Structures are given as structure tokens and as C-alpha cells.
Amino acid sequence: MADCESESACEERIVMTPMKKTSRSTTIKMERIKQLKELGNSGILHVAGGVHKGIVINKETNGQQDGSDFVVPPQLHLEFKVFLANKQTNKHTQESRKLRFWFKADVSDEEQTSTAQDFFKELVSPMEFPRDYVGFIKKIMKLMQNRYPRMKRIEVDLEQLEDSLEPPTRPTTPGGVLYTIGRPCADHIIDHYNNLDSVSLDDSIISNKADLTQDKVLEIIESAYPNPLSVKELAKQSSNHEEEVQAQIVELLTKGLVRAVEGHNEKNYIRTTSNEAEIKIVRQMPTVISSQQPTIAIITAQYCEKLAVDAMIENKDTYVRYTTVGETNVYTLGNIGAHRIVSTKLPSVGHTRAAMIAAGNTTTRLLGSFQKVEYVFLVGCGGGVPHYTDYTRHVRLGDVVVGYPPDNRNYIYAYCDQVQPLENGGYMFEAKTWTPPNMGLQQIARQLWEVAENNPEQCPWVEYMHQGDRKSVV
Secondary structure, three states, X not given: OOOOOOHHHHOOEEEEEEEEEOOOEEEEEEEEEOOHHHOOHHHEEEEOOHHHOOEEEEOOOOOOOOOOOOOOOOXXXXXXXXXXXXXXXXXXXXXXXXXXXXXXXXXXXXXXXXXXXXHHHHHOOHHHOOOOHHHHHHHHHHHHHHOOOOEEEEEEEEEEEEEEOOOOOOOOOOOOEEEEEEOOOOOOOOHHHOOEEEEEEEEOXXXXXXXXXXXXXXXXXXXXXXOOEEHHHHHHHHOOOHHHHHHHHHHHHHHOOEEXXXXXXOEEEEEOOOOHHHOEEEOOOOOOOHHHOOOEEEEEOOHHHHHHHHHOOEEEEXXXXXXXXXXXXXXXXXXXXXXXXXXXXXXXXXOOHHHHHHHHHHHHHHHHHOOOOXXXXXXXXXXXXXXXXXXXXXXXXXXXXXXXXXXXXXXXXXEEXXXXXXXXXXXXXXXXXXXXXXXXXXXXXXXXXXXXXXXXXXXXXXXXXXHHHHHHHO
């Protein structure tokens, strides 16, 4: 702090400098600098303020090296491709975008890899992918500034590869997918791209953009249940225009599959349930007498999964615990056989930070409201898991998977907690294991498995499945 004339002079800046430009390529660097005097006033084109305070734009260097350039190679680099559509010539140009990363000295090799992966996923997220060059470069700088403070420098190479009269119909990289985004593209920094109006990402981590359907809109609304969603939120989650979403909402309203509820500034929409009159809206869960307290909790991810669970519950009461802060939760209490059950549903699913926080909050609130719960089941439709060598042992749709300790082991779950690099170039893995307090569930699963192995026609769960089918139809 003593080297700075004032506190503001010591703040880190993200400085963007166009380094090199040819007729078909551009190189731009973005680096973290502590003091602006390192740059000199002659090279500064613009110092941003307001919400973009801390962003500095330099003049183009025309390929000249300056004193801040690194002589060490980047720690990591990656590349992906886009297709640029010229609306005047109808040509489609394939472009390579390369990112090179430098990190601060205290960032380990493992942290560098995971940080670069997380950065890239945020950068090319389909719902928030920058639709123009200004937005692309600005997003890199804002991510460096607000989300990735341990990144020291990023260089971006934009290079046009080849032209085509036809748009791409398949990925150019084996194993990749094609994701198309259409929107006018404006760029006042890289002037030879002025006529570009849409791009298509060609990368294996981005999912295909499908046409918007009623089923898709209904699926998103169901995933958020019991929380309502606005048209704006639905458009963002589906990567479509609000007008397209509104048209599908009208059809769903006509069919009675969703209903409108009043929000703060606009109408929101929520899934219509068959037992609307029976659902009780509460601020706090009512007191449940000790003998009626649930001992088993069942959490589902999807709306249809909760319907299937609720079909098995008898003498049930459903409560929607409404809150103005955070997520609203739904609880169904009742009996399955001799057991007292509470079922709930995650208000959000996915790999986003919001979905992970929502999952944690749901479990915390459930256990706080029903303190006699001894077992928690996460129930839902899982994906298939192939076996490496024996196709008869694939996990297929309809299979029930229960964690069970391997032979001569006393744990169910093992994971790598930390990796330490060794002087000889190898790595030492620190593994941790997890075991439940008791193996009651595993013993029951083992007994059921033995019954099925000895007499497949007498599987006890088949009759329960038939009962569930009959109840779900009703």
C-alpha cells in the first residue's frame, strides 16, 4: 500500500490492449494491473467508470511489445470455433477463437485447470453467450474482474479460417455439437467484422438449441414448482424470445395446465395441480404432533417424479410454505405402509450455482421443519451407466441403484479430496471415504436383490409399481 499515492491508485484494473491485427485475425490481451502509472498516459484510450469502474481500454499497439508483456509461455490454452454469417454476402466464415491463460504465482496446477474450465463454461454459456465482439471481450474482462481474481492475464486470438456459401449443418470437430444464435452483431473495435449478424458455436460442451414447444415451457415451469416464473425468466431459461414464450403460455392457459399469479411487477405462471383445493398455503409449517412426525423424507428433482411418489402416499396433506425471500417449498405428509413420510421437490435443478444453493436450502429447511427424519431418499429418473466390460451389467432405465460396500470394504463412497504433485513428476492422491451410520438400507436392498435373483416372478416391488400406475391414472 505504501507504493500507491492513494487507495484508488492501488485498486486492481483490468486493462484491455489490442496487440495485433491483420485482414483475417486479431489478437487482444487483457491483464490485471495494480497501478495505472505502469501503463503511462500515452497508451490509455478510455478509463471506464460507474458499473464498469476498474476497466481500462488501451490504444492498439500494432504488434509492438511493451514492458508489461510476459516472456513466459501461458500456463493453459484452449480453442473453440464459431461460424460468422455475413448478411450482405450470405457467406459463412469459420473462425477460431483461442484463449491463453496466465495465473498468479500462488495458483497450483490443479487450480489452474479447474479455474480455466469454470471460466470457459461461464464465458460460452448458451443462455448468456455474447452476441457481438464487444460483448465477448467485455464479458472476459468482467469475469476476470468480478469472478476470477486469480487470473493474471488472458490473450484472445480471433482468426478467420475459411468461407462457405452454406451454413454449417454439423459440427466440424468430432464429438462436438452445433449451437446457433441469431442476432445483429455490432462491433466498433474490430472494424472488419462490421457486417456480421449471427454466430454459431461449434463446441462439445454446449447443448443444441431446440425449437420452443409447449412441452419445453411446461417442463421449465414444472421444474420451478412451487415457485412461479415470469415470461422474462422463461425466455432466459429457454434461450428464446419473450414473444415466442408468451404464445406457448397462451396455449397452456387454454388447456388448463398452468395458471397466472400476480407478481411484483408482472404476471407469473405456475403449474396447475389436480388437487389445488386441497393444498394449504402457509408461512410456517403447522405443528405436527410427535406420533405423526415423519421419519422418512423423499426428495425429488422433477415435478413428475413427485407426482409418482405422492401417488404412493395415503392419508396425505400438502402444504406450500410460501416465502418472499428465497425459494418456496412444497411438502406432502402421509403414510406409505407403516412409515410416516414427507415428500418434497427441489425448486431448481441443474449445475448452476443457484440450483446447487437451492438444493442445499431445501434439505436444510426440510430437516429443520421435521426433526425426527432418520432417512432421506433422493428419488428420481437417473441416466444409464454403462459397464466397461460386460453389457449385461449396464445400469438401464428402470433399474434401482443402491450404494453397497464392495467386498472386504466398509465404505460406500470414496472420493479424491486432494492431489499433491511429487518431485518426480507424479502425483499423490489423498482419498476419503464415507459410510452411513448404519447399513440398514443396504441390508434391505440386499434382501430384495436376493429375492429377485432366486425368483424373478415374485419381486415385491412389481405390485407396488402396478398400484402406482393405477393411482397416477386416477
